[in-house]
Amino acid sequence: xxxxxxxxxxxxxxxxxxxxxxxxxxxxxxxxxxxxxxxxxxxxxxxxxxxxxxxxxxxxxxxxxxxxxxxxxxxxxxxxxxxxxxxxxxxxxxxxxxxxxxxxxxxxxxxxxxxxxxxxxxxxxxxxxxxxxxxxxxxxxxxxxxxxxxxxxxxxxxxxxxxxxxxxxxxxxxxxxxxxxxxxxxxxxxxxxxxxxxxxxxxxxxxxxxxxxxxxxxxxxxxxxxxxxxxxxxxxxxxxxxxxxxxxxxxxxxxxxxxxxxxxxxxxxxxxxxxxxxxxxxxxxxxxxx
Numbered sequence: 657x658x659x660x661x662x663x664x665x666x667x668x669x670x671x672x673x674x675x676x677x678x679x680x681x682x683x684x685x686x687x688x689x690x691x692x693x694x695x696x697x698x699x700x701x702x703x704x705x706x707x708x709x710x711x712x713x714x715x716x717x718x719x720x721x722x723x724x725x726x727x728x729x730x731x732x733x734x735x736x737x738x739x740x741x742x743x744x745x746x747x748x749x750x751x752x753x754x755x756x757x758x759x760x761x762x763x764x765x766x767x768x769x770x771x772x773x774x775x776x777x778x779x780x781x782x783x784x785x786x787x788x789x790x791x792x793x794x795x796x797x798x799x800x801x802x803x804x805x806x807x808x809x810x811x812x813x814x815x816x817x818x819x820x821x822x823x824x825x826x827x828x829x830x831x832x833x834x835x836x837x838x839x840x841x842x843x844x845x846x847x848x849x850x851x852x853x854x855x856x857x858x859x860x861x862x863x864x865x866x867x868x869x870x871x872x873x874x875x876x877x878x879x880x881x882x883x884x885x886x887x888x889x890x891x892x893x894x895x896x897x898x899x900x901x902x903x904x905x906x907x908x909x910x911x912x913x914x915x916x917x918x919x920x921x922x923x924x925x926x927x928x929x930x931x932x933x934x935x936x937x938x939x940x941x942x943x944x945x946x
Contacts, residue, residue: 661862661891663877667884669704676717678768679781680706684865684884691918693886694861695911696837698725698923699785702865704882705733708768710776716767719945722758723933724793725923726786726835729754730822730843730905732867733780735769741943744799751804753822755833759788759795761936763945782865782905790914790925792836806832807843817846817898824908826854839909843867844896846904851897854906862887862908869902 667689669682681701685694694700708715714737729736729748736748740756741763748754756764768779788795808821808829821831824840831841840856848869856862864871864885871879874894879885887894896904917924922933936942 659858659891659893660874661856661858661894662888663873663885664888665886666877666879667886668880669702669882669884675701676715676767678708678715678717678766679703679783681783682882684863688884689886691916692911694863694909695913695916696787696839696909697784697861697907698787698916698918699783700865700884701783702882702884703779703781703783705778705780708734708773708776708779711768711773714768714770714773717765719763719765721761721763721921721933721937721942722756723761723922723924723936723942724758724929725788726755726757727764728756728784728786729766730782730784732782732903733778735772736766736781737769738764738766739945740764740797741945742797746799746801748801749803753800753802753833755800755802757788757795757798759793759797761933761942762797763942765945780867784907785923786835786839786909787912787916787923788836789912793924793929795836800833802832808832812846812850812852815847816850817844819844819852837910837912840907842906844902844904844906846898846902848898848900848902851895853893853895855893856908857910858892859889859910860908861889861911862906864896865905867903867905869904870899871902871904872897872899
């Protein structure tokens with residue numbers, strides 16, 4: 657491969673922490689990777705597969721604010737219900753994606769869907785924060801509720817699996833999500849022995865979360881389950897081989913190359929913008945949510 661994108665690091669899942677009482681996550685970035693290194697993606701909380709026992713009170717996280725970025729929730733196992741301060745509500749079903757543009761500000765809460773909580777079961781999720789360009793940080797909040805049937809799907813030859821395209825395009829198959837800066841997000845479901853070639857812009861920040869199974873990158877780097885692959889910005893092309901039946905999550909995006917000021921649920925460009933977000937939240941400008 658003449659223009660190979662090489663592996664910079666394979667990162668084992670960091671120690672878990674809890675978001676509320678419903679999300680047991682490994683924070684790959686900005687904890688294990690610098691906050692600018694995966695721009696335009698700012699945060700990746702990975703809820704590796706975890707069994708929750710039956711509960712009459714759905715676990716989750718209560719009302720909290722967001723401003724300046726987008727939260728993208730991927731439900732691989734389990735279901736998540738949500739409400740916000742603008743009267744929106746819904747359920748992210750298994751296999752679906754919710755793409756929320758917080759923009760100028762919103763209050764949000766999310767928790768296990770009631771029937772799922774009562775039954776209990778495996779819970780497997782990713783929440784990704786996509787930073788907004790400075791010019792778009794105060795855009796009007798909105799949602800993209802994307803059901804699995806809407807994903808673009810590229811089928812592999814020989815019944816070896818398929819690639820779901822959430823954003824961007826893979827081998828001519830486009831995804832339904834729209835974004836404020838160029839991003840590519842795919843989910844590959846493949847059988848043992850399946851080998852896929854990917855080509856992504858050299859300057860794009862690119863990573864893989866191995867959700868299930870075992871992978872080998874570029875015929876050399878082995879990736880155990882729940883590990884994150886960080887690629888160098890040195891080429892465009894790489895291969896992923898499944899050493900067992902596997903599922904993996906690919907994200908790649910054009911870096912914003914803009915300053916970041918962050919504090920808790922606010923991701924802005926300057927410290928003054930952070931202070932303004934805190935004032936606006938404190939004075940009720942984000943609305944009300946019980």
